[in-house]
Amino acid sequence: METHGDQRAMAEEKFILIPGRTSRQGCGISEGKFGTNYREEIQTLQMSPQDMARLQLKDGDWVRVATEHGSVEVPVVAAKADELPPGVLFIAYGELSSRLMGADTHGSGMPTSKGLDVTLTKCSPPEMPAGRHTPAN
């Protein structure tokens, strides 16, 4: 996904990101990785309702999430009920979550893929929202 300029200034916020499985992502794998279900699911970030309120974000606002290894721009939605504690973000596994992880496996073969330190800033949505379904690769 292309990067876009900030819509309005928001201080860089620090979070811990946990990529993981969801039923919709799992079904999307069988339906096809270029289908709407899969692509929407892996390109949506979840945040605790408390953090959404604190940062004055509403469902569908776009944010840039960055690690030292890469950054992605995604719409954010409030996590259901008390699923996420404040300070923790969730995204379904996929190409976007992989872009945020480093290559170093610390001698284990496994890159650190959960519990990533990320920074988050608000950004403007892409010019053509349909672009969010465009395969990244």
Place this chain on the structure above:
Amino acid sequence: MIDRERSGAAEPELKIVEDATCTFCGCVCDDIELHVQGDRIVEAKRACVLGTAWFLNHHVEDRPACLIRGKPASVEEGIHEAARILAEAKYPLVYGLSDTTVEAQRVAASLADWLGACLDTTTSVCHGPSGMAFQGVGEVTCSLGEVRNRGDLIIFWGSNPAESHPRHFTKYSLMPKGLFVPNGRRDRTCVVVDVRKTKSAKAADIFIQIKPRADFEALWTLRALAKGLELDARQVEQDTGQPLAVWQDLVERMKRARFGVIFFGMGLTMTRGKHANSEALLALTRDLNRHTRFVCKPNRGHGNVTGADNVVSWRTGFPFGVNLARGYPRFNPGEYTAADVLARGEADAALILASDPMANFSQPAREHLKRIPYVALDPKETPTTRHATVAFTVATYGINVPGTVYRMDDVPIPLRPAFPSPFPSDQEILEGIERLVRQWKYPRPQPGLSLRPAAAGSLHR
């Protein structure tokens, strides 16, 4: 290209397949009733939401069986080109294996051996760290049947089966009425330990929400308490995010259980600490056997990732991350694992079987994979097949292809396919590649000729 012209054809007869096996996740449910109409499954009784999506979306697709550099080609041409790419490589990588039959995995291991390749499976990026921990600590384990009949304290740690293995609770771990748990759910206590209050947490009697990246500290807290050591309450709460009393209560429940089980997931293996987290959990399980019977099991994701561990172990002596370049196997996670071999830019060709590193690997690994020639086998189009030099569309295991898979508890389960596919199986493609590679790299000695294998440079003929 598959001919899908059906105009004017009568509706195909409905066929029922009893006891079909779902290979979407490691539960490998083998009690599915499939309703099949021609080359389409129209209903999958007893399958969960993931299983239903799996069965109902694997019909025969209108795609070429083989693409070479994006252009349709015959399967024979594809096999020839794939064999050439791999045989000419100095450091080929054979990776994936977890979503295919044991029979195909065996051929992949043989092919890797003939090639002198690095052989790695998707285990390295799911429970590979647990595989390392098993070697260090050992595994006190059991079958899912024992859990079903005996388990009275069921703990899920860093695992969310409600979304990843939806029938886990009903088929094996929580709901079933078993020999020693006759009242089913009422005879069991379920504890979920996680950073997020997942859907699984909502099914638990006790949910323990720990601080992100505090699994290691929490597990060692439990080990210390199980040993009867005194701990600083303030420190424990600061390290784990939960008061000491919560951990004391859990340890007492663990000791009191008649048959305790910990199912653990990638919340442990993918988070900082990785194999050290798994080691802590395996050691805790071992410690608890001083008090009662306690076992643990990784909740495995892909349908036959456990088969991949078994096959690679029985063929090479190691479960994943094996290098065969010297003619004998060497195991070294971090050196011979696919994520590393690619990110460091070492492999100069690859065979990707039933997996999607182009979606799941780090950016440097993906960029390197894009630069080298590689062969991909998959029933579906994926980011990995899109970039492959040679991409084969293969028949789907369990739906079109018979064979064997291993459930997450190492129990082999037979597959009962629903309908035939016009596409070749993974095994057929791999055998074709293996035959050519073997002929080219190790031609049968002719009388009077040298017995030494042909040099890689002389493969073109």
